[in-house]
Amino acid sequence: MAGTAIRTIRAKLNGIEVEVPEGTTILAAAEQVHLKIPTLCKHPDLPPTAACGICIVRVKGTSQMPRACCTPLEEGMEIVTHDPEIVEIRRKVLELILSKHPNECLTCGRNGTCELQRLASDFSIREQSLPYIVPDLPVDQSTRTIVLEPRKCIACGRCLTVCQDLQNVWALSFLERGIDTRMAPAGDILLADSPCISCGQCSAHCPTGAIFEYDETEKAWELLRDPDLHCVVQIAPAVRVAIGEAFGYPPGTNLTGKLYAALRYMGFDTVFDTNFGADVTIMEEGTEFVKRFQENQGELPLITSCCPAWVDFMEKYHSDMIEHFSSCKSPHEIVGVLTKTYYCEKRGLDPSKVRVVSIMPCTAKKYEIQRSDDMFASGHQDVDLSLTTRELARMIKQAGIDFASLPEGDADPMLGLYTGAGTIFGTSGGVLEAAFRTAHKLLTGEEFDAIEFHPARGLHGVKEARISVLGKEVRVAVAHGMGHVEEVLDRVRAAKESGDEPAYHMIEVMACPGGCIGGGGQPYGITDSVRKQRAAGLYRDDREREFRRSHENPYVQTLYASYLGKPLSERAHRLLHNSYKPRPTYRR
Amino acid sequence: MTKLQKDELETIAERRRAKRTDWITVGMGSCGLAAGADAVFRALQDGARERGLELDIRKTGCVGACHAEPLVEVDVQGAPRTLYGHVKPEWVDLILDSHVTLKRVVQRLAVPEIAEQRRTCNDHPQPEANRQFKIVTRNCGLVDPEDLEDYIAFGGYQALRRCLFELSPEEVVEEVESSGLRGRGGAGFSTGLKWRLTREAAGREKFIVCNGDEGDPGAYMDRSVLEGDPFSVIEGMTIAAYAIGANEGYLYIRAEYPLAVARIEAAIRSAKLAGLLGRNILGTDFSLNLEVRLGAGAFVCGEETALIASIEGKRGTPRPRPPYPSVSGLWGGPTCINNVETLANIPPILSNGAQWFRSIGTERSPGTKVFALTGKVRRPGLVEIPMGTPLRVVVEEIGGGALPGRTIKAVQTGGPSGGVIPAALLDTPVTYEDLAELGSMMGSGGMIVMDDEDSIVDITRFYLGFCVEESCGKCAPCRIGGRQMLTILERLAEGRGRPEDLDQLRQISKTMKAASLCGLGKSAPNPVLSTLRFFPEEYQRAISASRSNA
Amino acid sequence: MPAQEKDLAADVALAARKWQKKRGALIMVLHEIQGRLGYVPREIALELSKQMNVPLARIYEVLTFYNFFELEPPAKYVISGCMGTACYLKGTPQILQEFGRLLGIEVGQTTPDGKFSLTTVRCVGCCGQAPVILVNGEVKSKVSPKDVPHILAECTD
Ligand SMILES: Cc1cc2nc3c(=O)[nH]c(=O)nc-3n(C[C@H](O)[C@H](O)[C@H](O)COP(=O)(O)O)c2cc1C
Ligand code: SF4
Ligand code: SF4
Ligand code: SF4
Ligand code: SF4
Ligand code: SF4
Ligand code: SF4
Ligand code: SF4
Ligand code: SF4
Ligand code: FES
């Protein structure tokens, strides 16, 4: 309540005194005093679903055994987090869950990263005294981005919280009830026929192997093994500050140099960087913005389009916004198409023998590379394969690379050298900030003096700001997580309907909370603190760059001077831009 | 009817009472109808018309004597008021000619043992030993559930009038608190305290909800009240809404009760027309809108947080408490959820006062409880007894004891959440505490009698099977634990038990009780634990049978 | 749009409009549709999702959670045995067995000609009349296996 100070609760956990603000859960209070209560359904990133019962604790002197993950600590409570009976019950809960779970760790995508497996190990589960009652449910690979393996679902409910509440997509649901409760798309259709936008947030939050990115590592090896092919790879901004987590580095550690080296070691002939593509995106999108803002050519606000899950969501649910969309392709598609045109031309390579692999924080990019004819602008599929950060981490391990001791390498600068503006694309607010650095120059002829634009940063679901440019007010908004988009779009629509000034001039939207650093293909264990650390890694990279504005990138300048002409030129249009169309939400 | 004002209630009541001279009632609850009451009713109407008789022939709800349905009660001047049972349409002529015209009771068809049991708080201030005493079902079988004026004639809406014109909401809460009324939906939480918590919770919009889900299989107390005396529930809700400060309310009724739904909907309409619901009730500035929402075949929706989800149009899965609905319920607003029977207790409490209510029943369990007495007894039916009445009185005196040639083995109370009480403990008084002590519970009021023909292991399997089918599936202990226990019990019921089975049952039971999210999973092992406690020999037999087969 | 589908859409629109001002009305609307058609077809669910602005996933979550809702057209005669405690103790299983024997189907199945299906319900509140069975919702009280042929014989037209 406004104005009233939050009360402090004093209580005891295993005899240890704690003081926490009112409303703190027993679980959170326990963490403060370094007690670890086991959890399974609770994800630190999500509100509790209270589904597993493993976190029960005892209120001393009563028969109550509340769930630590969702029960607020109360004044004077004395909590026992561990005693033989509690542990026995927790173990039995685990045994029950395992009795309805296939015993297939060795061939499971989550082998080694599975939260259920981890608990089974911690609890020394050594035998199964109960009969297996594993349902026979088919695997759904229809989207080729996200794989559903409902047999492995433990019904923790995390994916539903994500897909329904956070993302507001409602592709996934629980069907039936009781022992038959199943995670499935509405009415048992294929995920590909559902409104799924392939953001992969479900897969990033699932504790088990029940939802998983469509694994294409073997395809990548096949390309690399083929002696006739010239293999080009690029890494997205957000990958560099997250992949370390799979190798024991803290979140946010920038491992760009090691990644380049590892990719070369794995056999890629050319190593590019998606950040370069981001710089080009900014040239195009920035110019588009200037045209709309200054020359009234096209609708305002201009809405960013580099997130394919967002594009898909827009095409399915908000197709009235198509004209607001930037026609500019996403950075990795730009690197893809430029590789098969510009780069091949300059290097005298036959584009039909070139393959481009993108390493992305993202599962939706697997969909994007074939989403329309525009993705074949080079005359070939511009990007041939899109792998997630998690897949790359596994490939590095398969290749036998000792990542920690690997010396740093370099990218090929032609489509590989990048600016600070390019790198911050990977975090929410970054695209807007980067665009502004260039648009300001285009609008005023002068550099934006305060290069950093802090109102766009941070994890608040919707961020808004006003900037004055040449005496005119520019209103911008940043939304991330599909659940936050509606309110922004509604404001746009309301202004449009009442004939007012546009609510905003530019809007950046990213499907994943936090932007790509929190992408659906990133290493497991995402929380807001991880998001902050990864974002900080990118902002650090930005500060350390020689160039921090896209238009300052010398290789971008060369690209335009020697190949594209100006931003939005005819050739730029043909290669770097694309179009949108409304799509049905349910195909069946 | 035009909107009533404060003083018109009395006028209506008197006018009605004066009019009511010669009358016949036919019990037309859904079970009465199933037994053929409709044909009897029509035969009575036709017969009366043919004979030119001046008779008030009325439909009423449940009389409570299910075993003797269809039930017809005749009260004409010059002959004693008489209840007839098992009435067939062909007997109607006899009843009309003999009883109504010649004033001679047809003794052969009368069921005096039922009439004798009827003591209601309308005409008896205090219960008598070993007899029923009807507070909740005081009007059931007497009042025409489709006629608001009839309800008023039986003293209806006096309590609301008192509340609105003589008591502040705070005083209403106090009165209910001091009556000691405890929730009849199962858990026995203090109704007054629940009202207070909702009243004191911060929130713009508050709600009153009547829980008419009655999912307990083999129980139909709430149905009988909803069908037989709907206005009493509505009046109770109106008083509750006034006390807690709600202007909106819902009755959540299971879809299996179409007649109850129809009667409640009709009652809401007539109360609204009469200004007893809707805007400015009885001319005051208190307003209340009530709406019916249907269940759709899910026992767990009786659980209050699941019920809220269901009213909100979602899957009926419970959520953790706290926050309790009294703080955050329907659409986040403070919500008071009360059982049908709880609410039907409210008007008599506010008419007769908390002290009167406290004088009935026991110190910690005041008032009465309605039970649906079924299973292997001679006279199954709906009974209402003062708390503290021994089980034996219910089963033997009221229920008529075992079927011919059989002996009673056990009584199950509390439905799938309750336990089995062996015949040796039939002297246990019916109170919340005493039943809990035996590992059973009051529950909503199902009371099922088992005799020597029934297998305890099989009935336990039956109850567990029910919980497994009705588990919402949200939490692992209940979803999987129940299923695994059921596998074991199926084995035992078929005489294929294994020595380790009992230990496994105990372990899973303990886990479910501790780690299930809601009452369904927490109490699903109760029948297992109580039968393991009282009938271990039946389990041993199920195991040794399989060993001797091997 | 073919005429039949138009009717369907109109039906849904009507049901949806009736409830549109009420909060959380999805289940009531589904009741109305099932009341009219005997089940909730997929096209209706899709249409409803649009009209009421409720995600299809939510509609199916609800439809499959509650026993009451059917996704397939019902048989002409739905025979349900009460499996509440009172009826169970007084012999519903034997009655169902008899129905099954005469119809050649098991509980949960429908005869190949779509005429009869055999299901169970959990207590319709007529426990004092146990055991009861329902034929298309109509309660038959104190049934014994001997009554079964007679009940089936009544199911004609
Ligand atoms: C699984 C389960 C089923 C329940 N079913 C019912 C029910 O059918 N009717 C009811 O009134 N209460 C039922 N309850 C109890 C309610 O949650 C709630 O306590 C009650 O409606 C409160 O009303 P009262 O205080 O008047 O008893 C059930 C509880 C559980 C855990
Ligand atoms: S989901 Fe986890 S526990 Fe299950 S098979 Fe895969 S790794 Fe093993
Ligand atoms: S963990 Fe056990 S089962 Fe799995 S591979 Fe190792 S030894 Fe085999
Ligand atoms: S990928 Fe995104 S949209 Fe698709 S099911 Fe998962 S969370 Fe939902
Ligand atoms: S699919 Fe994964 S996240 Fe979703 S409910 Fe199942 S186990 Fe949980
Ligand atoms: S927006 Fe995200 S996924 Fe798209 S190119 Fe940039 S970093 Fe990659
Ligand atoms: S925010 Fe980034 S990671 Fe997430 S879907 Fe969009 S592009 Fe992919
Ligand atoms: S409960 Fe008994 S008395 Fe009441 S209507 Fe049903 S059969 Fe008749
Ligand atoms: S205990 Fe059972 S019914 Fe209750 S929430 Fe858990 S699974 Fe659902
Ligand atoms: S972690 Fe608390 S219930 Fe699962």
Ligand code: FES
């Ligand atoms: S048990 Fe069959 S109607 Fe209640």
Ligand code: FES
């Ligand atoms: S016979 Fe139906 S309630 Fe008694």
